[in-house]
Amino acid sequence: MKKIKYRELSLATKSIHGKHLHAFKGPVTLPIYQTSTYRFENSNDAIRYAQGDPNVLVYTRYHNPSVNEVEDRITLMENGEAAALFSSGMAAISTAILSVCKSGDEIVSTPALYGGTYRFFRDTLPNYGINIKHVDPLSLEDLAYLITPKTKVVYFETPTNPTLALVDIEKLVKLTRKMEKEFRKKITIIIDNTFATILNQKPFDFGVDVIVESTTKYLGGHADLMGGVVVGSKKFIHNVKELAKHLGGCADPFAAFLLDRSLKTFELRVQRQNQNAMALAKALEKYPKVNRVIYPGLPSHPQHKLAKKQMSDFGGMVTVEVKGGVKGAVKVCDSLKVAINAMSLGGVETLVSIPVYSSHVKMSKEELAKHGVTPGMIRISVGVEGIQDLIEDFKQALGKL
């Protein structure tokens, strides 16, 4: 039989079958290795482990077959070399960052990040001597002076949370590589691709080094698991996994099983979320009680041209700013019947949240302005419900304003 070129398979086939396109006896679904430790046949196994043989299973914080299978599947889906699965998106992000940065190093990031990441950068990393500088995504040329010989990481998200502003990935990579050459030092470019997902945006095609993602969101997709993933080169992931042994944010085998189940419908779900988001965004643009609809797929989005260039579709996140400021946003969220008033995103259920009360709490007025977050904003994570029901639901809730 001709050798299967797994990397050339479609995303859906990769996410359903991984590297198992061959006949074998066994379960159709992923077995859960719900164990913390592994039996040795005899002490030779322990000796082989002590001598560094990576094939000896010893302890689930180090490796677990259910977790490793999902890592392989995601590696294939994202066209990376290797992946490390974590207990949450924040565990993935923090471990990835700490695997490259030490005291005295600098990170250059865009200011508009998921609030948890932003606060980790602002409140925790400086305590360990790692400092953050911000680059305005609309003035990426500033990287020429923001990047110094101390810069280890350039970190960004696109689209950003919750304002759905875009960062020009190609430009950011080009400018960073230029500085890398000038200083003759490796700079790791890390993207949080949680919002777009690999279906809509392929960062490795633009030369990004590392993708981090909260698998709690679209990859998980059912609001029932917590997880995170880092995808990159074999060397990078080796270092991440070594540090993960110390920091301990390993994925749980049962969460890996749930994620495996979710990956099989990933493409179907996100395609429907893309379609629903576009239809809802278009419908909401027509309501007078809505000041602004932000969705990269709308021609009214200031970076729509860039969105078309670097995204194949525009994702399931829509942000609206309603009349009446935060009181208006509260009224609308409390009046919805189909959409659920809850934090998080990426699941089959449509969720709404008010950024000033959720992702962007504990930020000063200046910080909110820097992030472009206003009190009347509602972030909508569009699910896979019937689109007409969603449009009617928002119409009746906005009617209460």
Ligand SMILES: Cc1ncc(COP(=O)(O)O)c(C=O)c1O
């Ligand atoms: C874009 C983004 N990145 C990372 C995270 C953190 O993921 P987790 O909550 O799984 O730790 C979130 C959570 O909302 C997110 O929205």
